[in-house]
Amino acid sequence: MWIDIVSKIWNYRNNKVFRNGKVDDIELFCPAQLKCWSWLKHKRSNTYFSYSSWCLCPGECLKSVG
Amino acid sequence: MGKKLDIQLINIISNIQGKMGTQDDWLWTTNDNEYTVRSGYKILNQEDLDESVGSLELIWNIKASPFAPLCIWRAMQNRLPTKFNLSKRSVDVGSPMCRLSLEGEETTKHLFIACKLTQRVWDASDRWVGIEADRHEHLDLHMLSFHLLRLNLKVNK
Numbered sequence: 001m002w003i004d005i006v007s008k009i010w011n012y013r014n015n016k017v018f019r020n021g022k023v024d025d026i027e028l029f030c031p032a033q034l035k036c037w038s039w040l041k042h043k044r045s046n047t048y049f050s051y052s053s054w055c056l057c058p059g060e061c062l063k064s065v066g
Numbered sequence: 067m068g069k070k071l072d073i074q075l076i077n078i079i080s081n082i083q084g085k086m087g088t089q090d091d092w093l094w095t096t097n098d099n100e101y102t103v104r105s106g107y108k109i110l111n112q113e114d115l116d117e118s119v120g121s122l123e124l125i126w127n128i129k130a131s132p133f134a135p136l137c138i139w140r141a142m143q144n145r146l147p148t149k150f151n152l153s154k155r156s157v158d159v160g161s162p163m164c165r166l167s168l169e170g171e172e173t174t175k176h177l178f179i180a181c182k183l184t185q186r187v188w189d190a191s192d193r194w195v196g197i198e199a200d201r202h203e204h205l206d207l208h209m210l211s212f213h214l215l216r217l218n219l220k221v222n223k
Contacts, residue, residue: 010137010146010177025186032187033194039131058195 040065071156124209141174142206148172178205 037054041047049061094101096109122142125135140146149159149172164172166183178184179201192198202208 010141025183025190028183029187029190032191035131043129055194 122206138205138209141178144174146174148174148177150174150176174205175203179203179208 033055034051037051040054044065047065049064054061092101093099094105096105122139125138125142128135137146144151149162149164151174152159153162162171164170164176164181166177167181169182170176170180185201188199188201197212199208200211202211
């Protein structure tokens with residue numbers, strides 16, 4: 001998770017530097033959450049939790065995939 | 067920036083005394099004076115051993131999408147082309163200020179730790195995961211504290 005957030009900051013910074021636009025922390029953080037979740041979903045076959053429960057309680061979700 | 071580099075180069079060259087009447091030649095400055103692949107390999111290996119590993123090793127064991135560890139690896143060794151790093155190499159980047167907060171130069175440290183926007187992102191991440199990670203000045207310590215807290219969380223639950 002930590003690692004995904006850092007890479008998203010860099011990614012986001014690139015977008016802002018090269019394409020301009022306003023900056024917003026929620027706009028950065030939500031894609032990081034989504035990216036983590038979709039990566040887990042595709043990487044692990046035993047990922048049964050939804051994106052909304054991933055956002056609500058990530059700890060429990062991670063426990064369920066081991 | 068370009069001028070600074072010029073002066074540095076001139077300073078380096080000014081200490082060297084040339085010999086008149088001889089031809090310029092390449093020189094390999096190890097004991098044997100002659101380049102071999104073996105001697106080059108030896109030197110490269112020595113340099114690698116000197117670098118501190120520790121948290122860098124940890125990166126490759128973390129499960130995350132492939133691009134992420136690569137990005138962290140570069141960030142930890144200060145090898146991301148931030149505006150500050152580019153301007154150090156005489157690349158014209160316009161304003162050296164951070165594009166996200168407009169406060170302070172865009173260094174690796176600033177971008178990932180000190181920047182106000184980044185801090186709000188870390189706050190959001192803490193609230194989400196349910197921990198309170200220390201805000202370390204160094205990126206690798208920051209990662210370790212986050213990592214340890216997560217492990218603790220797993221044990222306590």
